[in-house]
Amino acid sequence: MNKQFTFALSALASMLVAGCATGPSSADLDQMAAAIVKSSFSDKGIVKVSAIAPEDINVACTAADVAGKPIAPELAAQLQAAQLKTIKWPTDGQYLGDWKAGEKLAQSGRGLTWTDKADTANGGNCYNCHQLDPKEISFGTIGPSLTGYGKSRGVIANPNSAASKAIVEYTWGKIWNAKAYNACSVMPRAVHKGIITEKQAKDLMALLLDPKSPVNQ
Structure with missing residues (x-):
């Protein structure tokens, strides 16, 4: 001491x-x-x-x-507005990556320890708080279930609608910096804090919104 x-x-x-x-x-x-x-x-x-x-x-x-x-509420709105400014939208306009890579990422909680190297790929640790695949029997419940995420929100059936576009943008922002939408959210500010990369965020987006993803089966 x-x-x-x-x-x-x-x-x-x-x-x-x-x-x-x-x-x-x-x-x-x-x-x-x-x-x-x-x-x-x-x-x-x-x-x-x-x-x-x-x-x-x-x-x-x-x-x-x-x-x-x-x-x-007034303070929450002020803080959220500041966090919203940190979100960077895809420069190529493409929000979805590879859902299979996203699934591996979501089910991995490794990384960010002092024994890791700087170039070590971190996990998304999503399973710790959410159910993703409807077939899962072990998952965290701190956050809501994400089963059927894209399907239940109409994104799969009507991908080009204004409502679907809003859901896609919200989901991207939520993964990038959750506090932009809920000041006191316990969800990690994944991309904003450098936990995952923009490419990894696209893979998680695909896991949630791709019709072939197990999340939407």
């Missing part, structure tokens, strides 16, 4: 004890907690401490969660 960590932890403990009489401010506690975090983490391999740097959107959502109430 280094000296900075020991000092921060001791100071925090002292403040908590003193709090019985004086009540430390939340700002003081936040400052001490930040010092502990800063002294406890360091860059290692491809994993950088900057990945846990606080952002306005995360700070606001955490504060709302601690308060036990939803984030204010």
Whole structure:
């Protein structure tokens, strides 16, 4: 345990004890907690401490969660608008890649550890939160089931309709940066945060929207 960590932890403990009489401010506690975090983490391999740097959107959502109430609608709209600007649309106008590659990606949770190389392909980890193939018997339930995603939304039957175009664009944006549509979404901002590439995003799009994909069977 280094000296900075020991000092921060001791100071925090002292403040908590003193709090019985004086009540430390939340700002003081936040400052001490930040010092502990800063002294406890360091860059290692491809994993950088900057990945846990606080952002306005995360700070606001955490504060709302601690308060036990939803984030204010006006603030949510403001934060979502900023996130929406980070989405990059396909320059070639093509949203769908290879659904078979997308299926492998969705079922892979590997990557982003300090032992990985920078050129290691990350998984999408989609299975951890969603059911994809209707035949699956093991899947996460944090997010909604995605079975029949394109079929149930009319994209398969009417791919050229305005409604289908809107669904395709929304799906692309959701994969790129989920917080653009839900400020406090727990879904990873997959492409925006460099978890997956634009090509991989196209493969996931195909998994969800290609009529031959098992998702739409």
